[in-house]
Amino acid sequence: MKSFFRTFSALFILTLIMSCGNADDDIDLNLNLGEGLGQGKPVDDCLGLEEGDLVLSIQDQFTTAPGKVSIFFKVSDTNGNPVSGLTADQFTIYEQGRNDDCFNTISTSESFARISPNSQIFSNNTLLVLDLSNSVLESSLEELKIASTSFINNVMPETPLESNKMAIYWFDGEDKLHLLNELTSSRTELAAAIDGITDDISSDPSTDLYGAVIKVSDIASDLIKETTARDNIGAASVVIFTDGTDQASRFTESAALKKVDEANANISFFSIGLGSEIDTQVLSDIGKTATVFATNKEELEDTFNDISDKVSERANSFYLFEYCSPKRDGSGENNLAIQVKTGAREGAVQTKFNAKGFTGGCE
Numbered sequence: 001m002k003s004f005f006r007t008f009s010a011l012f013i014l015t016l017i018m019s020c021g022n023a024d025d026d027i028d029l030n031l032n033l034g035e036g037l038g039q040g041k042p043v044d045d046c047l048g049l050e051e052g053d054l055v056l057s058i059q060d061q062f063t064t065a066p067g068k069v070s071i072f073f074k075v076s077d078t079n080g081n082p083v084s085g086l087t088a089d090q091f092t093i094y095e096q097g098r099n100d101d102c103f104n105t106i107s108t109s110e111s112f113a114r115i116s117p118n119s120q121i122f123s124n125n126t127l128l129v130l131d132l133s134n135s136v137l138e139s140s141l142e143e144l145k146i147a148s149t150s151f152i153n154n155v156m157p158e159t160p161l162e163s164n165k166m167a168i169y170w171f172d173g174e175d176k177l178h179l180l181n182e183l184t185s186s187r188t189e190l191a192a193a194i195d196g197i198t199d200d201i202s203s204d205p206s207t208d209l210y211g212a213v214i215k216v217s218d219i220a221s222d223l224i225k226e227t228t229a230r231d232n233i234g235a236a237s238v239v240i241f242t243d244g245t246d247q248a249s250r251f252t253e254s255a256a257l258k259k260v261d262e263a264n265a266n267i268s269f270f271s272i273g274l275g276s277e278i279d280t281q282v283l284s285d286i287g288k289t290a291t292v293f294a295t296n297k298e299e300l301e302d303t304f305n306d307i308s309d310k311v312s313e314r315a316n317s318f319y320l321f322e323y324c325s326p327k328r329d330g331s332g333e334n335n336l337a338i339q340v341k342t343g344a345r346e347g348a349v350q351t352k353f354n355a356k357g358f359t360g361g362c363e
Contacts, residue, residue, distance in 0.1 A: 039058040041349070041350050059074060061353065066361050067360070073349070074317050088113045088114045094336070097334050118163070119164075122235070124163060126311060131241055136243050175208065175250055213240065213286055216238050217259040235267070270311065276295075321338065325358065335352055
């Protein structure tokens, strides 16, 4: 049974790292009550660890009898860029009990340390939003369909996972964000939806770009709220493609950017622009996490692949790290530090856990 740690000192709430570029600086604010290191804090000086290039942001932590400690965290560099692909042997565990002057290293092999599937506590949703206004349908629809299918295959696992889903929306000049395919974990279903797009799908040749941004931001925010209500952690990636500027003038640029700027910090925004009629600054502001541009339709697949790599890196930078602690019932509250090293980069974070109910043996 999970015993969640929810109370944290205001002393450890750090200032949010702000980015001028397209950095992925998302932290789950709903559960962490803070930013930066999330539930963690900088490690004690007695460990002698230098300030590192990596940031471990603890999103959640819990214990499971008879002695398992589970820490769910996101790894990024100091610029907020996600770090994916880490393995258990790249982590070092340190524990400090009430009788210890400093921390003791816990063997990762003897403690059965592992990176575990995080689907039971984490949901990741991708919202792909396509401009299907007249200019796209007449000149670049087939290239867009190829690029979108490639994006789906890159982002979605071949074996469907309930914790990883995607939905596809499209917009034209109507005051509506059209649903092409609802959230699903099946990339076959998503690809079929893309394949089914025809050049007569739209009846309004205008472009309601700002309306699409506002509406999909609300959808992503609602998904995060639904996930949090289930006591899980949620992340969402919004990916918007367009080949032009807002022509409908139904909503303002400032209203759209306000939605993006004020969205839950675990929502990332990506944008893809095509051709010479786009406003690169506006698209960069909308795609605050990352933005790419294609000068012609032949480059579309490459630009979609660039964004799919960034979406996947972000999702795979969340880790559920678990190990069996040697602490036992009666030892009370213990300090825990986790250090990660990958190449020349390293980082560490410190937190606490209570060994109440811990006995010998561990799954």
